[in-house]
Amino acid sequence: MDVDHLDVTDPSQVAAAAEREVWFHSIDLGRGVVTRGQKTPPALAKELEALRLPDLAGKSVLDIGAYDGFYSFEAERRGAARVVSMDLHVWQLETTLAPEYLADCVARNAPPQPPYRTEWLRWRLDPAGMPGKRRFDLARRALGSRVEPVVQDFMLADPLAVGTFDVVLFLGVLYHTQNPLAALQRVASLSRGLAVIETEAMEMPGAADTALCEFFPTNELNGDYSNWWSPNLRALLGLIQAAGFKRSEVLQGPPPAIPARAGAAPVRYRAIVHAYR
Numbered sequence: 054m055d056v057d058h059l060d061v062t063d064p065s066q067v068a069a070a071a072e073r074e075v076w077f078h079s080i081d082l083g084r085g086v087v088t089r090g091q092k093t094p095p096a097l098a099k100e101l102e103a104l105r106l107p108d109l110a111g112k113s114v115l116d117i118g119a120y121d122g123f124y125s126f127e128a129e130r131r132g133a134a135r136v137v138s139m140d141l142h143v144w145q146l147e148t149t150l151a152p153e154y155l156a157d158c159v160a161r162n163a164p165p166q167p168p169y170r171t172e173w174l175r176w177r178l179d180p181a182g183m184p185g186k187r188r189f190d191l192a193r194r195a196l197g198s199r200v201e202p203v204v205q206d207f208m209l210a211d212p213l214a215v216g217t218f219d220v221v222l223f224l225g226v227l228y229h230t231q232n233p234l235a236a237l238q239r240v241a242s243l244s245r246g247l248a249v250i251e252t253e254a255m256e257m258p259g260a261a262d263t264a265l266c267e268f269f270p271t272n273e274l275n276g277d278y279s280n281w282w283s284p285n286l287r288a289l290l291g292l293i294q295a296a297g298f299k300r301s302e303v304l305q306g307p308p309p310a311i312p313a314r315a316g317a318a319p320v321r322y323r324a325i326v327h328a329y330r
């Protein structure tokens with residue numbers, strides 16, 4: 054049954070539809086139905102707390118890389134006046150195709166590539182059907198939500214068309230971009246207040262004073278071919294400043310006192326920064 058024809062007043066229908074999907078976010082759809090996301094409810098609760106979102110009542114919020122929409126729906130729940138959920142890549146992709154794709158790679162002895170880089174997946178991407186947006190749409194209907202989905206590469210998002218926002222959520226997206234400075238410039242152009250930036254980050258022992266970004270030519274970071282860059286804190290703050298933000302506050306930085314050691318590997322962590330226009 055497609056999402057538009059679901060009787061959302063019937064929890065058994067909602068639960069059955071949710072069970073058919075492969076979720077990234079665990080979203081409480083009400084009446085006892087919680088989607089079984091790769092990000093579990095406790096993990097999301099911890100993330101949410103660490104982001105220290107400001108009071109969102111009456112604010113406009115842009116959620117870049119919304120995926121299944123957990124943060125968009127949370128912003129709406131907290132009273133945001135307007136929430137725009139923007140995504141593209143995972144919304145175009147049928148998640149259940151991934152095993153088929155990986156089997157094809159093995160058969161061709163070719164390393165898998167990010168969805169938006171390969172001929173194979175370009176052929177299977179479905180920009181008209183948007184199969185990967187089904188989960189977001191299901192949650193939106195079940196919640197009776199008014200968040201506005203925008204199918205777009207945020208790198209091409211025009212502030213004159215989509216507007217500028219009091220709060221921009223840029224969570225888990227920076228390291229997926231090929232050009233982090235251009236990405237943060239785009240985020241700045243869509244912001245008129247606060248941008249909440251959460252990202253994969255690294256620190257090279259003994260090199261905290263040098264702005265460094267580690268590059269991942271293939272799937273070196275977590276086996277994921279869509280990861281390109283990981284900045285250290287100095288580089289992240291420098292990029293944020295160079296992108297046009299006036300001030301930034303680090304909410305989550307590297308673990309303290311990483312001792313310098315010759316030949317040491319980067320220490321990986323997730324950084325959270327509030328950046329102000």
Ligand SMILES: C[S@@+](CC[C@H](N)C(=O)[O-])C[C@H]1O[C@@H](n2cnc3c(N)ncnc32)[C@H](O)[C@@H]1O
Pocket residue numbers: 117118119120139140141142143144205206207208223224225226229230
């Ligand atoms: C790791 S997920 C993060 C999801 C969510 N923001 C969170 O933190 O739980 C990255 C998301 O960013 C989206 N994304 C990556 N690059 C994008 C781009 N250029 N434009 C729009 N969405 C993008 C992906 O499709 C995916 O949904």
